[in-house]
Amino acid sequence: xxxxxSIENLNIKFKSKxxxxxxxxDVSFDIKKGEILxxxxxxxxxxxxxxxxxxxxxxxxxxxxxxxxxxxxHNIMDFNEKELTEIRGNRISFIFxxxxxxxxxxxxxxxxxxxxxxxxxKISKEEAKKSVISLMKKVGLSDTENMYKKYPHExxxxxxxxxxxxxxxxxxxxxxxxxxxxxxxxxTIQAGILELLKELNAEYGSSILFIxxxxxxxxxxxxRIIVMYAGFIIEFSEAENIISSPLHxxxxxxxxxxxxxxxxxxxxxxxEGRVSHLRENEKKCPFxxxxxxxxxxxxxxxxxxxxxxxxxxxxxxxxxxxxxG
Amino acid sequence: xxxxxxxxxxxxxxxxxxxxxIFESPKFLKAVNGVSFKVERGETFxxxxxxxxxxxxxxxxIVRLHNSTEGNIIFNGRxxxxxxxxxxxxxxxxxxxxxxxxxxxxNPKKKIGWILEEPLKVHKISGSSERKSxxxxxxxxxxxxKSFASRYPGExxxxxxxxxxxLVSxxxxxxxxxxxxxxxxxxxxxxxxxxxxxxxxxxxMNLTYIFIxxxxxxxxxxSDKIAVMYLGEIVEYGDSESVYKNPKxxxxxxxxxxxxxxxxxxxxxxxxxxxxxxxxxxxxxCPFYTRCPYVMDKCKxxxxxxxxxxxxxxxxxxxx
Amino acid sequence: xxxxxxxIFGLSVIIFLFVFMFxxxxxxxYSPTEMNIRERMQPPSAEHIFGTDQFGRDILSRVxxxxxxxxxxxxxxxxxxxxxxxxxxxxxGYFGGITDEIIMRIMDAMLAFPVILFALMFVSVxxxxxxNTIIAIGIMSVPSFARIxxxxxxxxxxxxxxxxxxxMGAGPxxxxxxxxxxxxxxxxxxxxxxxxxxxxxxxxxLSYLGLGVLPPSPSWGRMLNESQIYISKAPWFxxxxxxxxxxxxxxxxxxxxxxxxxxxxxxx
Numbered sequence: 001x002x003x004x005x006s007i008e009n010l011n012i013k014f015k016s017k018x019x020x021x022x023x024x025x026d027v028s029f030d031i032k033k034g035e036i037l038x039x040x041x042x043x044x045x046x047x048x049x050x051x052x053x054x055x056x057x058x059x060x061x062x063x064x065x066x067x068x069x070x071x072x073x074h075n076i077m078d079f080n081e082k083e084l085t086e087i088r089g090n091r092i093s094f095i096f097x098x099x100x101x102x103x104x105x106x107x108x109x110x111x112x113x114x115x116x117x118x119x120x121x122k123i124s125k126e127e128a129k130k131s132v133i134s135l136m137k138k139v140g141l142s143d144t145e146n147m148y149k150k151y152p153h154e155x156x157x158x159x160x161x162x163x164x165x166x167x168x169x170x171x172x173x174x175x176x177x178x179x180x181x182x183x184x185x186x187x188t189i190q191a192g193i194l195e196l197l198k199e200l201n202a203e204y205g206s207s208i209l210f211i212x213x214x215x216x217x218x219x220x221x222x223x224r225i226i227v228m229y230a231g232f233i234i235e236f237s238e239a240e241n242i243i244s245s246p247l248h249x250x251x252x253x254x255x256x257x258x259x260x261x262x263x264x265x266x267x268x269x270x271x272e273g274r275v276s277h278l279r280e281n282e283k284k285c286p287f288x289x290x291x292x293x294x295x296x297x298x299x300x301x302x303x304x305x306x307x308x309x310x311x312x313x314x315x316x317x318x319x320x321x322x323x324x325g
Numbered sequence: 326x327x328x329x330x331x332x333x334x335x336x337x338x339x340x341x342x343x344x345x346x347i348f349e350s351p352k353f354l355k356a357v358n359g360v361s362f363k364v365e366r367g368e369t370f371x372x373x374x375x376x377x378x379x380x381x382x383x384x385x386x387i388v389r390l391h392n393s394t395e396g397n398i399i400f401n402g403r404x405x406x407x408x409x410x411x412x413x414x415x416x417x418x419x420x421x422x423x424x425x426x427x428x429x430x431x432n433p434k435k436k437i438g439w440i441l442e443e444p445l446k447v448h449k450i451s452g453s454s455e456r457k458s459x460x461x462x463x464x465x466x467x468x469x470x471k472s473f474a475s476r477y478p479g480e481x482x483x484x485x486x487x488x489x490x491x492l493v494s495x496x497x498x499x500x501x502x503x504x505x506x507x508x509x510x511x512x513x514x515x516x517x518x519x520x521x522x523x524x525x526x527x528x529x530m531n532l533t534y535i536f537i538x539x540x541x542x543x544x545x546x547x548s549d550k551i552a553v554m555y556l557g558e559i560v561e562y563g564d565s566e567s568v569y570k571n572p573k574x575x576x577x578x579x580x581x582x583x584x585x586x587x588x589x590x591x592x593x594x595x596x597x598x599x600x601x602x603x604x605x606x607x608x609x610x611c612p613f614y615t616r617c618p619y620v621m622d623k624c625k626x627x628x629x630x631x632x633x634x635x636x637x638x639x640x641x642x643x644x645x
Numbered sequence: 646x647x648x649x650x651x652x653i654f655g656l657s658v659i660i661f662l663f664v665f666m667f668x669x670x671x672x673x674x675y676s677p678t679e680m681n682i683r684e685r686m687q688p689p690s691a692e693h694i695f696g697t698d699q700f701g702r703d704i705l706s707r708v709x710x711x712x713x714x715x716x717x718x719x720x721x722x723x724x725x726x727x728x729x730x731x732x733x734x735x736x737x738g739y740f741g742g743i744t745d746e747i748i749m750r751i752m753d754a755m756l757a758f759p760v761i762l763f764a765l766m767f768v769s770v771x772x773x774x775x776x777n778t779i780i781a782i783g784i785m786s787v788p789s790f791a792r793i794x795x796x797x798x799x800x801x802x803x804x805x806x807x808x809x810x811x812x813m814g815a816g817p818x819x820x821x822x823x824x825x826x827x828x829x830x831x832x833x834x835x836x837x838x839x840x841x842x843x844x845x846x847x848x849x850x851l852s853y854l855g856l857g858v859l860p861p862s863p864s865w866g867r868m869l870n871e872s873q874i875y876i877s878k879a880p881w882f883x884x885x886x887x888x889x890x891x892x893x894x895x896x897x898x899x900x901x902x903x904x905x906x907x908x909x910x911x912x913x
Contacts, residue, residue, distance in 0.1 A: 042512040156600040186375035187539065188597045191583035195596055213512065216585035243587060257517035259546035260588050261569070267524075268517035268546070274482045388812050417814035430805035434827035444813040493809065 005031040010067035020280040038222030046231040090120040093168040097180035099160035103152040110148030158189035230286035237312035247314040331364040336396035356382040358557035369534040371548030379557040384503040421494035425506035427486035431478040438474030444496040484515035556612040563638030573640040652903025658896030669709035677710040707863040722844040725783025730790020738798025752788040797829025831908040838901035842894040
């Protein structure tokens with residue numbers, strides 16, 4: 001079996017005032033063993049909710065309508081809290097955006113890595129501590145003996161994120177979910193963290209679900225990219241295909257709106273309007289109201305995600321296989 | 326009129342830190358440590374650097390939200406470093422600032438119309454009905470319907486809010502606008518709207534921009550000149566083409582290489598070791614020597630001087 | 646959205662008391678000060694719903710008249726505290742530094758002083774009477790308003806809209822009261838509602854001690870005081886004003902809590 005994780009037909013909604021808002025609709029994808037899969041989209045597209053649903057960490061008011069999350073051959077949706085706790089931090093671990101809030105401010109950083117090991121593995125404290133030190137070296141921290149005893153506020157943002165990563169890989173997880181892991185960091189620090197994630201991926205063979213709003217960043221990190229919009233997967237393919245020949249008008253617009261060297265002096269493309277989520281039972285393309293090529297059909301039914309070109313999926317009635325969306 | 330609208334000479338801004346012990350001599354956070362540059366009328370001057378490099382402090386000091394510790398700010402040929410009272414209030418008309426976070430820069434309890442009219446009221450410009458019609462014409466300029474005047478900021482999206490914030494800064498017909506990370510808090514698809522609007526308005530109203538950002542692609546897209554800041558100093562400055570395509574300072578080189586680039590996925594990256602030093606105790610000599618891959622003995626003790634390359638490209642580095 | 650029980654309950658009680666007070670301005674069943682020795686200490690009956698006191702005065706009428714005193718004291722004392730407290734808190738929070746130090750240390754000193762003790766001193770220096778009672782209670786409520794206002798200003802002065810107002814040339818007073826105040830007003834209003842009940846309670850306490858409202862004008866606290874020697878013979882005499890004091894305090898406290906809940910919900 002090649003797939004580590006398969007999500008099938010995931011639907012999540014939130015209750016809002018009178019009606020329900022669908023934040024994740026009909027989301028299905030696989031993560032292969034050892035791959036770095038990119039999940040890209042703007043704020044409110046449902047990427048974080050999707051990722052939180054994997055180890056059962058959804059907020060209480062989220063309602064999962066249906067869908068399966070098959071991890072290593074088991075449907076995690078059926079797991080009880082105790083079974084989920086065993087998986088979290090051990091088989092599936094998280095790296096969040098903000099390193100300063102994902103660490104406990106009152107616990108020395110070394111202990112926070114230790115904590116994760118002690119919970120999941122039955123080894124002595126001494127042994128665990130040794131492995132913490134070696135982990136800290138592995139994630140590129142120096143002066144580890146000293147740093148072990150330091151508190152989060154004594155560390156820089158980049159160092160903190162390295163600690164978070166060390167904790168995340170401490171139990172050798174099969175899947176690491178990295179939700180905007182470098183967004184709070186500076187570019188020169190970001191480059192180091194990305195390099196580290198790639199190294200760890202190569203060395204331990206952990207799969208990484210890499211979530212970001214930054215298409216260029218995801219392109220740099222990942223083999224395959226999923227583009228989400230308003231809770232839908234609207235495009236899915238190899239990174240190269242997405243960047244160089246996007247099929248969906250939204251992806252295409254997004255790429256055209258990013259300032260790059262070649263666009264200097266020209267007007268930037270911009271996607272007008274704002275994201276609106278579909279209400280329950282609303283039938284139309286989620287992007288229709290902002291789409292420049294939308295036609296009648298787009299306002300009447302929800303397009304399916306279809307494989308337009310082998311290996312390149314798109315959720316659009318009008319996309320054509322022969323040229324850019 | 327003078328070619329240069331603004332000239333900054335050796336600007337320093339130190340913040341006094343609270344003492345930890347009673348008899349300790351006070352420590353200073355050197356946010357801006359000797360910055361000089363000139364801005365030409367009508368151009369966009371890009372100021373790029375990472376968090377904590379002092380770029381925002383430079384911007385806020387120019388519009389006199391802070392007083393500088395040392396140095397001179399010369400605006401339209403007049404030294405405005407220490408003016409206060411009425412002349413300062415008059416100056417505010419010509420010198421405006423746009424902030425990063427449109428969720429905090431618009432007063433949540435006031436309607437858009439009120440927010441836009443306020444600058445005119447503060448300076449007692451024209452009568453009430455004239456002010457109101459000016460507000461409406463400005464709204465139209467940025468592509469808003471008139472009805473927006475009676476909405477609250479909470480009803481607007483981030484991009485719309487930032488467009489309003491830009492309009493607020495333009496109400497008094499300023500000459501120079503400091504844009505402090507104006508698109509960093511926005512989604513990519515919205516960013517481009519703001520950048521386009523700023524460019525259009527610049528042409529329309531003869532504006533000069535100082536555009537501050539950490540995002541090099543945005544800076545390059547917007548600017549005619551680029552200055553790269555590191556630890557309170559400008560380490561490299563020049564025409565944007567020259568700096569972007571041919572960076573000289575090792576910091577600029579690594580900064581540029583670290584930026585994910587859509588056009589070029591597998592470009593070679595130079596990864597810097599270590600973190601930005603503490604601005605309370607900046608290193609002696611070159612501020613960058615602690616992370617520089619080409620560090621020499623000289624760098625640790627002697628502060629590098631500005632060196633000229635070509636006609637308009639200066640670098641502070643001992644390598645050259 | 647869940648029904649805001651606190652707000653609804655508090656508001657109903659306040660409206661009830663207000664109507665009660667409003668009617669008393671024009672009509673009371675009997676004259677609240679007219680004595681009738683033959684009818685002294687009557688238990689509640691159809692004629693006198695709440696009974697009569699030791700001089701045969703109708704307790705319902707006196708409670709009604711007393712509600713005027715309570716509302717008047719509460720309203721004026723809270724206004725004094727609100728106006729001065731908000732101003733001092735705004736100045737303190739906005740300017741910070743040495744101004745803040747001086748103002749807040751004075752406020753701390755005042756907070757350390759028991760309200761009743763201060764009122765006792767104040768009244769003994771300036772004379773007994775409703776005016777001085779109100780001033781004393783008002784002064785003592787200044788610090789709590791100042792503290793609440795100050796913390797709002799400290800938070801809001803960092804926001805960019807304040808910097809933006811500064812950069813456009815708006816002066817400090819304009820920024821403080823036109824720009825920031827609307828954003829920090831809701832906790833102040835909550836505090837005002839709570840302050841109202843404190844003021845009513847303080848007035849009752851002072852009047853009970855004989856230092857507040859002078860006889861013969863009725864006050865709930867004074868009624869309590871007068872009733873205590875008859876407590877075994879005429880318990881209603883003590884219970885009725887007690888109930889009204891409790892109702893007022895509860896009403897305004899619930900209303901204050903409800904307002905806070907309401908503000909929290911709408912700000913998200």
